[in-house]
């Protein structure tokens with residue numbers, strides 16, 4: 001008998017969707033790819049991290065990050081509310097656990113955009129997770145992007161470039177590498193990877 005679907009998940013019940021983690025050096029274009037994904041595929045659920053970093057112009061609380069102070073971040077850790085967290089360039093960042101698990105349990109693909117330390121922690125706690133490394137076309141282009149963004153002071157850029165060198169060396173730990181030459185291409189490939197591990201199929205853009 002043909003089944004009529006009414007509010008049922010598009011994922012077959014025997015396929016548990018896997019979490020996808022996008023990581024890569026600062027300035028490679030992770031936020032840009034995620035922003036593009038948000039615009040072109042608003043149906044894709046993106047985890048919103050908590051951070052102690054100050055908002056940049058245009059960043060909205062609850063959309064790009066949950067901006068919290070040190071005390072609030074301490075509480076999130078103490079209450080076990082973070083799936084993982086890490087300190088990056090002098091600020092703390094963490095993934096709210098409940099929202100991610102709820103989405104996965106509901107059968108939806110989930111994307112985390114987090115740093116290398118966070119990606120390693122997710123791999124430990126959720127070995128099923130798919131780790132995607134976003135690589136720059138070249139080191140020179142990475143320096144250009146990080147400097148050109150104009151959101152950080154020179155000493156912060158130096159710190160981030162130092163971290164980027166270490167992060168680039170970790171590419172082999174990831175399941176897949178996407179080279180960020182074109183934001184549109186990366187977003188499309190990323191979505192296809194996400195749907196693949198969720199038992200869904202990408203039907204083009």
Ligand SMILES: Nc1nc2c(ncn2[C@@H]2O[C@H](COP(=O)(O)OP(=O)(O)O)[C@@H](O)[C@H]2O)c(=O)[nH]1
Nearest residue numbers: 026027049085086088093094095113114115118
């Ligand atoms: N471990 C971890 N890293 C995060 C989280 N949210 C963001 N990050 C990472 O923190 C780093 C700094 O992020 P941000 O200050 O927004 O700068 P940008 O990504 O370089 O523009 C990036 O590598 C992000 O991927 C999180 O919840 N956990």
Ligand SMILES: Nc1ncnc2c1ncn2[C@@H]1O[C@H](COP(=O)(O)OP(=O)(O)O)[C@@H](O)[C@H]1O
Nearest residue numbers: 026027028029030031032145149180181182183
């Ligand atoms: N494919 C691309 N080609 C050219 N510039 C890019 C590309 N992707 C991102 N950028 C630029 O590089 C800079 C850093 O990107 P951003 O998304 O902030 O990086 P990240 O989140 O990885 O630190 C931004 O100025 C952004 O506009």
